[in-house]
Amino acid sequence: MSAYDKAVKAIRAPLPGAPELRDFVRFATLAPNSHNTQPWKFRLQSDTVDILPDFSRRTPVVDPDDHHLYVTLGCAAENLLIAARASGRPAELAVMHDRDAGTWARIVLGRGARSDVDLCEAIPARQSTRCKYDGRALAADELRQLADAAALPGVDVLFVTGRDRLEQALGFIQAGNGAQMDDPAFVNELKDWLRYNPAAALEHGDGLLGKCSGSPSAPDWLGPLVFDLAFRKAAENRKYARQLRSSAGLAVFVTERVDPEGWIEVGRSFERFALRATALGIRHAHLNMPIEVPETRPGFAHWLGIPGRRPDLVIRFGKARPMPMSIRRPLDAVIVP
Ligand SMILES: Cc1cc2nc3c(=O)[nH]c(=O)nc-3n(C[C@H](O)[C@H](O)[C@H](O)COP(=O)(O)O)c2cc1C
Structure with a gap:
């Protein structure tokens, strides 16, 4: 090992x-x-x-x-x-x-x-499972269990499962992704957190290891060069289309309070959703682009039927095989006096 x-x-x-x-x-x-x-x-x-x-x-x-x-x-x-x-x-x-x-x-x-x-x-x-899912719908009882798990006062969870609606959501996801990829500051910040091989991830104890998203490992000197060549808008948007079309649906989390306290509550609700999903053999991954980009967020909220509100998380779900697990820093690095 x-x-x-x-x-x-x-x-x-x-x-x-x-x-x-x-x-x-x-x-x-x-x-x-x-x-x-x-x-x-x-x-x-x-x-x-x-x-x-x-x-x-x-x-x-x-x-x-x-x-x-x-x-x-x-x-x-x-x-x-x-x-x-x-x-x-x-x-x-x-x-x-x-x-x-x-x-x-x-x-x-x-x-x-x-x-x-x-x-x-x-x-x-x-885990956040960033691969193609099996393309099948969930049973009504599975959806109900996910909704029940996420229920927390002050947080709404909107489910999108119809294929037409998911295809419309893809438009917002791709628009948000395009805006992010056009922003050199976004790409540079992302690159700061990319880890191109398991040794680098282990050394830092953090960051996004390529193999957890299905990318091949590369030496530290080569990884950034390959990334610059491979990270292209059209290819990324095709990947997100494949991922969403293979998913059973989206869950969008929205809190009433637009402040840190409300955002902590969103995290709690999302985590209960993610753990119930895991217990049921259902995978999840984030597609947050439409809510991260200020220009796409209002239109997305309007499309969701919540004009004027701020959607907090966009999560796809469905069934798939697991991907490699991500790393964490040692406890001594995070426990403070
Ligand atoms: C608030 C929040 C936003 C996130 N946004 C994204 C995202 O936009 N795209 C993505 O692929 N993963 C996203 N993630 C997932 C993290 O990258 C992931 O949790 C982290 O790399 C650890 O991996 P794990 O979930 O498999 O343990 C997000 C997670 C959180 C909590």
């Missing part, structure tokens, strides 16, 4: 029989997070875990107002809540604000009955 695969296996190991706070933090770090930047810090006290933003890991071009950063913190918080509850540590989350740290999450753990055990088991198995 390669050093990369060993590291991935270690961070995704099941919780031990008597988990400590550090074990819950490990499960929190398995959360989806924008560009795999892992923009979080964890502060531990006896029965409390604080999840703080790490602004040194911002992605200011794709995420100028830290929307994705706070969605990411919400995903991590939900993982921690689920891991604690599944271990007989019922836990509650409070969103806090202060001048130094900004908005952050405090989770206080108690003791009691176990719950969310199946969602907890899905945490190490969940």
Whole structure:
């Protein structure tokens, strides 16, 4: 087994029989997070875990107002809540604000009955699966279970499953993708987080490893050159067409509150959706371009029937084989005094 695969296996190991706070933090770090930047810090006290933003890991071009950063913190918080509850540590989350740290999450753990055990088991198995899916629709009961899992006060989840509607959504996705690929600042920021081979991903402990998206590995010197040659708008738009046409549908998450607290709630709702999907053998991946590009966002919201609101996440779902798993930084790098 390669050093990369060993590291991935270690961070995704099941919780031990008597988990400590550090074990819950490990499960929190398995959360989806924008560009795999892992923009979080964890502060531990006896029965409390604080999840703080790490602004040194911002992605200011794709995420100028830290929307994705706070969605990411919400995903991590939900993982921690689920891991604690599944271990007989019922836990509650409070969103806090202060001048130094900004908005952050405090989770206080108690003791009691176990719950969310199946969602907890899905945490190490969940991944963003960026490949072609099997093209089949989901059963009504599967869709209902996904909707139930994502239900959280203040967050709406809109499902798009009809082929005509999905084809219309593709127009917004391709327009957003085109705008991003025309923006050198976007492309440069993305390149900062690309890892062209498992050794580089392991060394950084973060970033987007090519093989997790189906790209071949390359030496560090060659990867950027191949990327510049292969990263072409028409080819990327064809890839997104294949991916969406093979998916069972899209789920669009929309919060009522357009602020960090609302974005944390979106992350929590999305993570419950993603874990329930994983438990059901359903894959998911992001197609956020229409909501990341300010010029495409209002038209997309209007098309969704929510004019004036800000859609927060665009997620495709369906069935497919798994892809290689992504890496995380070691716990000592994310736990702060
Ligand atoms: C707020 C947010 C935005 C994301 N946006 C994208 C995206 O636009 N495209 C994409 O392929 N993945 C996107 N992702 C997925 C991350 O890249 C992924 O979670 C990360 O690389 C870790 O991989 P994993 O989910 O397989 O553990 C996003 C994730 C989050 C939480």
